Amino acid sequence: MAERIISRDYQVQYGFLRDYVLELLNTNPGTTVRIDVYPETSLSVTTRTFRRIYVCLGALKLGFKSGLRDFLGLDGTFMKGPYTGQVLTVVGLDSNNGIYPVAYAVVETESTSSWTWFLELLGEDLDLGPNSNFTFISDRQKGIIPAMEKVFPSAEHRFCLRHIQENMKKQWKGKDLSDQLWECGRATTVNHFNRAMDELKKINAEAHAWVSKIPANTWAKSHFSGRAHTDCLLNNLCEVFNSKLDEGRDKPIITCLEYIREYLMKRLCVVQKEIDKCEGLLTPTATTLFEKIKADASKYVAKYNGAGNCSCRFWEITGFPCRHAVCAIWDKIENGENAPHVDEWVHPCYRLSTWKAMYFNKIDPLNRRTMWPKSDCPFTLLPPKHKTQVGRPKKKRRRGVDEPNSQAGRLSRKYLAVTCSKCHNKGHNSRTCKGQGGSGEVGGG
Template sequence: MDQIESNPTIPVRALQEQLQKDYQVGFSIHKVFRAKSTAKKLVQGDYKKQYDVLRDYILELQSTNPETTVKLEFDSEPNLSATSRRFKRMYVCLGGMKKGFRACLRDFLGFDGAFMKGPFPGQILTAVGVDSNNGIYPLAYAIVETENTDSWKWFLECIADDLDLHANSNFTFISDRQKGLQTAISQLFPCAEHRFCLRHIHDNMRKTWRTNEYKEHLWNCATTTTIPPQHWARSHFTGRAVSDMLLNNLCEVFNSKLIEGRDKPLISCLEYIREYMMKRICNVIKVQKKCVGPLTPSATKIMEKNVNWASQYTVRWNGSDKYQVQGPWKWELTGLPCKHVIAVLNDKADNGEEVGELHTYAHRVHWLETWKAAYVYKVEPIKGRAMWPISECPIKITPPIHKNQPGRPKKKRRHSAEEKSQKKGDNVASGSGSQSNIASRSGKLTRKFIQVTCSKCKIKGHNARTCKGQGGK
């Protein structure tokens, strides 16, 4: 149990070798596998039994973390006199994270989903914001039965209650266009700005256009600020979110931190997420203590780059309150003065006008004090299981219907075609037609165009299974 508690992912073979070394006794691999399963159940908890104490956990979570929102939903039960209800969904928004998100001053949220493992698989839906330093700020999470319009709509309604959002709210969302999410957002928030992750758009394009040239054209169109269309190009973004973000990496980062918790029992999984949020706040505060200046580190780097660019610009004044500077206008989109604005301010200062400090032209989102204000609120630890309050609700919670998923459970997320090709380092010319080039462009390994060699007769064109002795053996 000590070994499993310190390293839950230890391989069975390594555990077998360690036990045989410690006790000088031989153990079969099957016996070690059963022992590891039993130890994990004792350390992490039983998958079924954790549903029995779910209400107790909720009471403890809300008592230690004030203003925390937890919502439960059960499958419909035709028998109204039944003493149990089957678990369907659960939503959690910790009070400290809710207050901190409001202090971020950014009406911007990214959505994503990730598979759960174990005997009762489902989906973990996450809502992640962006802090003043352009880092992730997890807001809420939910465990649902599947990823569809109904579950996404329920998740969005829960978030709307916590953030006081309405149908006419001018909020900004970004997603990978998950199943049902686009429909749910359009129904609940018709006035919201919904951005699509550019990387996933490119992955869909790669099925038809596989060369890097198309990728460069797509990125150039998306990053420009002077052409349409909406959802994926900065030219059509509003300044509501004070961000020109094109990728949904904030949710990808958050989900990557939850990989080890996704195969744990329900309460253990929820605790894994809460503990990560608690540790992240501490880590950010350590970084903040080293920061100086009026702006956050990321905003400072952008401003320094813009200042360097502005020194190369020539500004022409028209004699009143207008200036001519060639290039796109991005101040309202990011909340930071672009190089053209800085060039105008430099020109005004050179002519003896009072322009003030440069950081005063930046949106409050980018101020260091705003970043610190978001992390004033903490996620509090909870007490041990024996000290949890006992729920007085007579209705017992039962786990969802057990479903065995096909195939071997996967730990890692599915990599995109581009990530696969980058991982293998297949940077080849687009005109080549070899099998390796085709694999690098499509991101998939294929046996097409490969001429196999028989391992028996060493002649090409067939394999050992179909060999008829062509080599004379």
């Protein structure tokens, strides 16, 4: 009976989906929601089958635009209920280098079509045209590369280096090889990158040839532009967000969407409490990072020549003055030039005022279902076709090649002889002991 009730709720919620959208738009001004359905061959059909839904909450849209950082991560994760699908997410970085989710969608599958649809709507919300010089990072999911080339042909598309490493490990294993790949990715100049690639070739020529086929501007800092103000090589920001949605992905469609919205609503408030405690020009994380840079700069000596230039590209890529530049700025001040304080040379995206602006707008709660407005759409929305999956539904995500197993270090009891704590014989435990004899035999009297 419980299974029938739950199963019915999975179906019924699609019928209320348009009402839910109206309520979401009424309570959160500036929000964008789009529902896509499968086309019908006959206009006389009064039902439509659900295919996709896209949500970009107004508060997050305004907050991201205030962040001054043109960088977004893209990822997808499976739905776990009776109706298969994918949750697509797009996540940015805030001024404190924390995750800042921007939009999410439930689609039928990860494909060129679904990613194109998702990216086009995202572009409309963030005012991104085909020629926008934006930066994205992804795990090279199925269909995302051609979709990106179609919607944002001028964008910088980075690939997660950890996933490149995992793919390389399928053919060539070894810690030295993996470490050298990361050395190539972390190099900030082309000369350092070329030397690191030469070392990779010495370790394994075949692996070097395989890596060389991947464009360097997608995974190596030395070839990154400075548009994003981050040297991020991983798509961890999306994986962190997706891990927070794990318990909501096996829920009915509206319950799943509400689980995501409520998490985002609470997260804005949690971060706001941290912002209220802060003082100074930069955010806490930015302050910590820049203090390390200044500590390194104190070990350098600058020779004043009336001009300034640094070829390490760290400042260009991250938005933080490098240790060489910090030393030069201090030297300029000592030589009487009217230069701003060294902290003011950090890009504005790392300032506390920018962080406050990102979290100024809040997400509002929704009324109960009986108070939702009624949609006047003449078509009844039906759930997608149910597909019974083979085997037991998987709850845990698939681990990567280089991720440690949670069971590592635990000894299996298989093939181990059990010793009874009562009679001290092997082959049974104390609960099933019947006094089988031996030196510790339990006798009756």
